[in-house]
Amino acid sequence: MKSLHLQLLPWLLALALAIAFPLASSPRAWGADGLVTVQELVERAEEYDGQEVVIEGEAVGDVMIRGEEAWITVNDDPYSRRSLEEGGEFAGLSNCGIGVVLPRKEAEKVKVLGSYKHHGDRVRVRGIFHRADPSHGGDTVIEGRFLEVVEPGYPIKHPFSYGKLAVGLSLALVALFLGSRLRKKKEASVF
Amino acid sequence: MILKPSRADVKLIAWAIGRVILGVGLIMLVPLLVSVACSEWNVVLDFLIGIVACVLFWLVTENTCRTEKDLRWFHGLIVASAGWLTAMVFGAIPHYLSGHFKSFLDACFDLMSGYTTTGLYLLQDLDHCSHGLNMWRHLLTYAGGQGIIVIALTFLFAGTAGAFKIYVSEGKEEKLLPNVINTARAIWMISLSYLVVGSAFLWAALVKEGMPLGRGFLHAMWLFMGAWSTGGFAPQSLNLLYYHSLTVELITLVIFVIGSFNFALHYSVWTGDVKEIYRNVETRSFTFTLMLTTLLLSLGFGKIGVFGSLMEFFRKGFYNLVSGHTTTGNSTIYSVSFYRDFGPLAMWAIILAMAIGASACSTGGGFKGLRMGILYRYFRSELRRLASPERAVVAEKIHHIRDIWLEDAMIKGTLFILLCYVLVYFAGGIMGILFGYEPSVAFFDAVSAGSNTGLSAGLTSPLMPTAMKVYYIFAMWAGRLEFMSVIALLSFFGALVRGRRGR
Numbered sequence: 008m009k010s011l012h013l014q015l016l017p018w019l020l021a022l023a024l025a026i027a028f029p030l031a032s033s034p035r036a037w038g039a040d041g042l043v044t045v046q047e048l049v050e051r052a053e054e055y056d057g058q059e060v061v062i063e064g065e066a067v068g069d070v071m072i073r074g075e076e077a078w079i080t081v082n083d084d085p086y087s088r089r090s091l092e093e094g095g096e097f098a099g100l101s102n103c104g105i106g107v108v109l110p111r112k113e114a115e116k117v118k119v120l121g122s123y124k125h126h127g128d129r130v131r132v133r134g135i136f137h138r139a140d141p142s143h144g145g146d147t148v149i150e151g152r153f154l155e156v157v158e159p160g161y162p163i164k165h166p167f168s169y170g171k172l173a174v175g176l177s178l179a180l181v182a183l184f185l186g187s188r189l190r191k192k193k194e195a196s197v198f
Numbered sequence: 199m200i201l202k203p204s205r206a207d208v209k210l211i212a213w214a215i216g217r218v219i220l221g222v223g224l225i226m227l228v229p230l231l232v233s234v235a236c237s238e239w240n241v242v243l244d245f246l247i248g249i250v251a252c253v254l255f256w257l258v259t260e261n262t263c264r265t266e267k268d269l270r271w272f273h274g275l276i277v278a279s280a281g282w283l284t285a286m287v288f289g290a291i292p293h294y295l296s297g298h299f300k301s302f303l304d305a306c307f308d309l310m311s312g313y314t315t316t317g318l319y320l321l322q323d324l325d326h327c328s329h330g331l332n333m334w335r336h337l338l339t340y341a342g343g344q345g346i347i348v349i350a351l352t353f354l355f356a357g358t359a360g361a362f363k364i365y366v367s368e369g370k371e372e373k374l375l376p377n378v379i380n381t382a383r384a385i386w387m388i389s390l391s392y393l394v395v396g397s398a399f400l401w402a403a404l405v406k407e408g409m410p411l412g413r414g415f416l417h418a419m420w421l422f423m424g425a426w427s428t429g430g431f432a433p434q435s436l437n438l439l440y441y442h443s444l445t446v447e448l449i450t451l452v453i454f455v456i457g458s459f460n461f462a463l464h465y466s467v468w469t470g471d472v473k474e475i476y477r478n479v480e481t482r483s484f485t486f487t488l489m490l491t492t493l494l495l496s497l498g499f500g501k502i503g504v505f506g507s508l509m510e511f512f513r514k515g516f517y518n519l520v521s522g523h524t525t526t527g528n529s530t531i532y533s534v535s536f537y538r539d540f541g542p543l544a545m546w547a548i549i550l551a552m553a554i555g556a557s558a559c560s561t562g563g564g565f566k567g568l569r570m571g572i573l574y575r576y577f578r579s580e581l582r583r584l585a586s587p588e589r590a591v592v593a594e595k596i597h598h599i600r601d602i603w604l605e606d607a608m609i610k611g612t613l614f615i616l617l618c619y620v621l622v623y624f625a626g627g628i629m630g631i632l633f634g635y636e637p638s639v640a641f642f643d644a645v646s647a648g649s650n651t652g653l654s655a656g657l658t659s660p661l662m663p664t665a666m667k668v669y670y671i672f673a674m675w676a677g678r679l680e681f682m683s684v685i686a687l688l689s690f691f692g693a694l695v696r697g698r699r700g701r
Binding site for chain 2: 049050052067068069070071072073077078080082084086090091092095097098099100101102103104106108121122123138139141143144145146147148163165167168171172174175178179181182185186188189192
C-alpha cells in the first residue's frame with residue numbers, strides 16, 4: 008500500500024504543477040485563446056502593456072478609415088450582448104469599450120455597427136495591447152492584427168409605444184382646457 | 199424678526215418659474231425635430247410628453263399666479279435657484295422615458311449635470327442612445343452654459359424691470375449692454391456665432407478622420423456644444439478618446455478655452471478692444487494658474503515615467519489638465535487612468551486646476567479667475583501694508599474691462615464665496631471617503647462636481663450611493679449659482695416656516 012502511494016506521488020506532483028504553473032506564472036485571468044475583458048485591460052494596463060490579447064465584443068459607432076488603417080470601437084460590457092434598447096437589464100455602468108486600430112481590409116469585415124437602431128456585429132479581435140501607444144499619440148489601444156465577425160449584427164426593433172401616446176394625449180387635453188381658460192380670462196380682462 | 203413671505207410673493211415667484219419652464223419646453227422642440235428627422239418615433243413621444251408637461255406647468259402658473267407686480271432682488275434669487283431645480287425635474291422627463299436610466303433620480307442627476315455644464319453622467323448604455331436624446335443632452339448643456347434664465351430673459355420676459363434681478367441671481371454679474379434683455383441676446387449672439395464656426399471646423403476634421411458626412415455633422419455640433427459650454431458631454435462613451443484624432447482634440451481645446459472666457463471679455467474683443475485679452479485680470483490669472491498646474495503635472499508625469507514624449511504629454515496630460523481648468527470635462531483617457539496611471543502629483547494638479555476653474559460670467563465653474571486675481575491683489579496689498587510705514591495708504595486695483603479699486607466689501611464677498619466652494623469640495627470628499635472610496639478619488643470627483651467640471655476618477659457611476667447622488671446634485675447646483683441664490687432659497691423656506699406675517 009505504501010509503495011503504491013510512493014508510485015503515485017510523482018504523478019500527483021506533476022499534475023499539481025501542471026495546474027498551478029500557468030496560474031502562478033501569469034497574473035492575468037485569460038480565458039481560451041488569451042481572451043480578456045476591456046475592463047481588465049484598463050485596470051491592469053501596466054501588466055498587459057505590449058502583450059498579445061484577444062477581445063470579443065460589439066463593434067459600435069463608426070469605422071473610421073484613415074489611409075491603410077482603420078479605427079473601430081469594441082464594447083464588451085453587458086449591453087454588447089443585449090442593449091437597453093432591446094430590453095436588456097441595467098448593468099449599473101455606461102459602456103466599456105476600447106479603440107482598435109486595424110489594417111483597413113480587416114476593419115471592412117464589420118458591416119453593422121452598434122447604435123440606437125442596430126445591434127452591431129459581434130467581433131473577435133487579436134492584437135497587441137498598448138497602455139500608451141507612442142505611434143498613436145499615447146492612446147490606450149489595441150493594435151489589431153486579425154478581426155473575425157463572430158455574430159452578425161441586426162436591426163433593433165422599437166415597437167411603437169401606445170401607452171406613451173395615451174399619456175401624451177391626456178396631458179395635451181388638460182393643456183388645451185387650461186389654455187382655453189387662460190384665453191377667456193385674458194379676453195375678459197381686456198373688456 | 200423674520201417676515202413670512204406673502205401669498206403675492208409666492209405667486210410672483212411661481213409665475214416667473216412657469217416662464218422658465220416654458221423656455222425648457224421650447225428648447226425640447228429641437229430634439230423633437232431631430233427625432234422626427236431620424237424616424238425615432240418612440241423618442242418623439244418622449245419629447246412630446248416632456249413639452250406638454252412643461253406647457254401644462256406654465257399654464258397652471260399663468261392661470262393661478264399671474265400678477266402685475268415686478269420682481270425684486272429677493273424674488274430674483276428664489277426664481278433662479280428654484281427655477282433651476284424645477285427645470286431639472288421637467289427636463290428629466292424625456293431622459294427617464296428613454297429607458298436609459300435606472301431611476302428618476304439618475305435622470306435628474308444628468309439634467310442638473312447638463313444645465314450646470316458639469317458633464318458627469320449616470321446614463322447607461324450611451325452607445326445605443328438615440329440621436330434625439332443625444333441632441334437633448336448636448337443642447338441642454340449648451341443652453342445651460344448661457345444660463346437657462348438667460349434663455350427665459352431672451353424670449354419670455356421682454357420689458358420687465360425685474361429681469362436684471364434674476365439675471366444676476368444666476369451667477370452672472372456682467373451687463374454687456376445697458377438693457378439686461380439686450381445683454382442676454384448679446385450672449386446668445388456670441389454663442390450662436392461660435393456654434394456655426396466651431397461646428398464647421400469640427401465637421402471638416404471629423405470627415406477627414408473617416409466619419410460619414412451625416413454622423414460627422416451631428417457629432418461636430420454636439421462636440422462643439424459640449425466644449426463651448428464647458429459641459430464636456432460627448433455622444434460616445436469613450437468621450438474624446440473615441441475619435442483618436444489630434445486635430446479634433448486641438449479644435450475642441452481651442453473651443454473650450456474660448457468658451458471659458460468671460461462674456462464681457464468676448465464682447466470687448468467683438469467690439470474692437472483686442473488689447474483687453476492681455477490686460478484682463480482673468481486671462482492673466484488663467485495663464486498663471488495654468489502654468490503652475492502644468493508644472494505640477496509634468497513633475498508628476500516625470501516621476502511615474504508614463505506619457506514620456508511631448509505628444510503624449512500634450513494629448514494625455516495637458517489636454518485633460520486644460521479641460522479640468524476650464525471646467526469642461528472632455529477627456530482623452532479612461533476615468534480610472536487618473537487614479538491608476540497619473541500618480542498622486544499629476545492627479546492633484548488636475549484637482550487644483552478644477553477647483554480654480556474658469557472665468558466669472560462664463561459657462562464655466564470653480565472659484566473663477568476673477569476671484570483668484572482679487573485674492574492675489576489682496577495678499578499683495580497686505581504684504582505691502584506690512585512693509586510700509588504705518589501712515590502709508592496702500593491701494594490695489596484690478597483690470598477687468600475697466601480698472602476697479604479693491605474695496606473691503608469686494609474682498610469679503612470674494613473670501614465668502616471661496617469658503618463656500620472649499621466647504622462644498624471638502625464635504626463631498628469626506629462623504630466619499632466615508633462611503634469607502636479612495637481619498638484622492640473621492641476628492642477628485644467631489645471637486646469635479648462642485649466646480650462643474652465633469653472629469654471623473656471612476657467614483658461617479660449609477661452604482662454610487664443614493665446619498666452621494668443627491669449631494670452631487672446639490673454641489674453642481676450650488677456651485678453653478680455661486681451659493682447666493684441657494685442661500686436665499688433656504689432662507690425663503692425658513693421664513694415660510696418660522697417667519698411672522700408683516701403688518
